[in-house]
Amino acid sequence: MANDRLRTAMIAANLTIDALASKVGVDPKTVERWISKERRPHRTTRQQVATALGTRDVDLWPPPSTELPTNGHESExxxxxxxxxxxxxxxxxxxxxxxxxxxxxxxxxxxxxxxxxxxxxxxxxxxxxxxxxxxxxxxxxxxxxxxxxxxxxxxxxxxxxxxxxxxxxxxxxxxxxxxxxxxxxxxxxxxxxxxxxxxxxxxxxxxxxxxxxxxxxxxxxxxxxxxxxxxxxxxxxxxxxxxxxx
Known part of the structure; x- marks a missing residue:
């Protein structure tokens, strides 16, 4: 599954795969795997990527959760x-x-x-x-x-x-x-x-x-x-x- 969150953020920041790789200090193929295979880099690297793109690392790689707690009450x-x-x-x-x-x-x-x-x-x-x-x-x-x-x-x-x-x-x-x-x-x-x-x-x-x-x-x-x-x-x-x- 492709990481469309990362792809969209790169487009918004006007950064190519090569440019982002250079800013973060990784190989361009690594960035390609983050996008195409939705690989999750180390936390420090995620923070560097988020800084380069002007966003938060949780927006690019959200934690695996499906629902918000509702404190026992049904919520819209x-x-x-x-x-x-x-x-x-x-x-x-x-x-x-x-x-x-x-x-x-x-x-x-x-x-x-x-x-x-x-x-x-x-x-x-x-x-x-x-x-x-x-x-x-x-x-x-x-x-x-x-x-x-x-x-x-x-x-x-x-x-x-x-x-x-x-x-x-x-x-x-x-x-x-x-x-x-x-x-x-x-x-x-x-x-x-x-x-x-x-x-x-x-x-x-x-x-x-x-x-x-x-x-x-x-x-x-x-x-x-x-x-x-x-x-x-x-x-x-x-x-x-x-x-x-x-």
Whole structure:
């Protein structure tokens, strides 16, 4: 499993494998293994890498834990991740493949869902089984998307990723139970709903989406947070523009 947390942090810091290896004093092949094989270096080395990338070592190599303690009480908050990149691939796969009723997504791009987790054929298969999908992606021509790209330091890059995601989703737009819409709202949070599970990826000014924290919420009868974020999804959904279908 690749260490996407480390890869994202290197991109954000504009450091190549060779450059990071030079800063930390290791062979470039060692850095490649940290990324491709998710090798975990010694603590001192992890701290040196984090310093070079302007982050924390736990954000790059989080400790193996699955849940936050709830003091014996059921809680909406299942887990708080320091960054989207620290949500494991196994967790994304479990949530995506486990959807049985509804999946809702609010993003600007979200292309990683297709490129890393094979979302399009999963949608095709699950839609045929009656699962419903509402997918909200950005309008690359909207001021909000253009400004976010500038704020992230990647002008033009985000717009291209949005266009790519819209092209990916054109293969499923119009299937029974699948609706795709675009939006141009300011994206305070990206939302990923899988039945009663909800990942809330907050956004901090100037940071890439993968660098921002994620709350994993579980829908509960008396809970307020899950409903709070899903109401915001519904408001944007109502304003969205349906994508053309073939």
């Amino acid at each position: 908050l299942v887990h708080l991740y320091p960054s989207r990149s620290s949500v494991t691939g196994a967790m994304w796969e479990r949530l995506i493949n486990g959807v049985g009723e509804r999946m809702d997504v609010l993003v600007f791009s979200g292309a990683f869902l297709v490129e890393q987790y094979n979302l399009v054929p999963i949608i095709q298969s699950k839609a045929a089984q009656g699962v419903r999908f509402r997918l909200l992606v950005g309008d690359e021509t909207s001021p909000a998307v253009i400004q976010r790209a500038v704020d992230e330091g990647t002008p033009g890059g985000l717009e291209g990723r949005v266009q790519m995601m819209r092209r990916y989703l054109s293969d499923v737009a119009g299937l029974d139970g699948v609706e795709v819409r675009t939006h141009g709202t300011i994206l305070y949070n990206s939302l990923y709903r899988f039945d009663d599970d909800l990942l809330v990826n907050g956004h901090a000014h100037g940071a890439l989406a993968g660098q921002n924290p994620v709350m994993h919420l579980k829908r509960l009868p008396t809970g307020q947070m899950w409903q709070h974020y899903m109401r915001s999804f519904d408001r944007i959904w109502e304003q969205g523009t349906p994508e053309p279908t073939s």
